[in-house]
Amino acid sequence: MSLQRPFRFGVNMFVAGSRREWSAKCRRAEELGFDVVGVADHLEFPAPFPSIMLAAEATERVRLTTFVLNTPFYNPALLARDVASTDRFVDGRLELGLGAGYVKAEFDTAEIPFPSGGRRVDQLEQTVTTLRRLFADTDWQPRPAQPSGPPLLIAGWGDRLLRLAAAQADVIAFPGGWANTAGDELHLAGIAQVEERVGYVRGLLGDRADAVELNLMVQQVIPPSERTTLPDRFAPLPPDAEHGPEEAPSVLVGTPADMAQQIRERRERFGFTYFTVMEYNMENFAPVIAALR
Numbered sequence: 001m002s003l004q005r006p007f008r009f010g011v012n013m014f015v016a017g018s019r020r021e022w023s024a025k026c027r028r029a030e031e032l033g034f035d036v037v038g039v040a041d042h043l044e045f046p047a048p049f050p051s052i053m054l055a056a057e058a059t060e061r062v063r064l065t066t067f068v069l070n071t072p073f074y075n076p077a078l079l080a081r082d083v084a085s086t087d088r089f090v091d092g093r094l095e096l097g098l099g100a101g102y103v104k105a106e107f108d109t110a111e112i113p114f115p116s117g118g119r120r121v122d123q124l125e126q127t128v129t130t131l132r133r134l135f136a137d138t139d140w141q142p143r144p145a146q147p148s149g150p151p152l153l154i155a156g157w158g159d160r161l162l163r164l165a166a167a168q169a170d171v172i173a174f175p176g177g178w179a180n181t182a183g184d185e186l187h188l189a190g191i192a193q194v195e196e197r198v199g200y201v202r203g204l205l206g207d208r209a210d211a212v213e214l215n216l217m218v219q220q221v222i223p224p225s226e227r228t229t230l231p232d233r234f235a236p237l238p239p240d241a242e243h244g245p246e247e248a249p250s251v252l253v254g255t256p257a258d259m260a261q262q263i264r265e266r267r268e269r270f271g272f273t274y275f276t277v278m279e280y281n282m283e284n285f286a287p288v289i290a291a292l293r
Helices: 019-031 048-058 076-089 104-109 117-136 159-168 191-211 224-233 256-270 279-292
Strands: 008-013 036-039 063-070 094-099 152-155 171-174 177-179 186-188 213-217 220-222 251-253 274-278
Touching: 008 019, 008 063, 008 213, 008 279, 019 036, 019 048, 019 279, 036 048, 036 274, 048 063, 048 076, 063 152, 076 094, 076 117, 094 117, 094 171, 117 152, 117 159, 152 159, 152 213, 159 171, 159 191, 171 191, 171 274, 191 256, 213 256, 220 279, 251 256, 256 279, 274 279
Parallel strands: 008 036, 008 274, 036 063, 063 094, 094 152, 152 171, 171 213, 213 274, 220 251
Antiparallel strands: 177 186
16 A cells, blocks of 8 residues: 555535635635635535536636535436536646435435435446546546546445456545434445445555555544534444544544544555535644644
């Protein structure tokens, strides 16, 4: 396992506010040292591509990503047009994050059938194949700013999705746990579970292992003053869980120095070098970035 890849840090935005508020938050993320500003894709959140365009106007350095698109909502060819246009208008700063979708209530609200998990992965694979084909066709318009299209992140947990990610993705993102059938409750993954999933992916990557970036979605950043609230933030752990939530790889607990050490340990043990936090953890995580730079 190579440890030479530098760290990258992202923040996922999802609170709309006004145009001025959105722009200010994106500028603040850049000032705090984040490398990537992401926009989540849920129906109650801002639409990803307009939000990314506004983030690009407000910033100069950060990469911009959809983290992640609910792929079954999108026609692949129309999505390719939106991706290529956005990439061109943000001067090639776009990274494209895709997922299979997991919240049944959102499909119901959109009046879109909620397929089985396997069918949703099939739809994701069809989308990836279409995007790769169109971006490789030099006669296809509009052309993205990045010649082969934006770097592709695929996020998920199950075997079929991770097989697709190992074959196609530039970045593989692990959510740090799995959702229940309705997608409204997160179950944290423990150390052994994350280790098994990463090992599964590395076995599939083979010679590509050092070329693919591994991302971990950090579910919570808990300063010392909030440590006692940790058990109330997640679904109950199974009775046979070996550790409490504070031991979950997707949870950071302690001072900035403590968390920086936890980040280093996650890189050494699992190979994660790209870490994404939620918007509500942006300020708490900024000192950790400073401690690692």
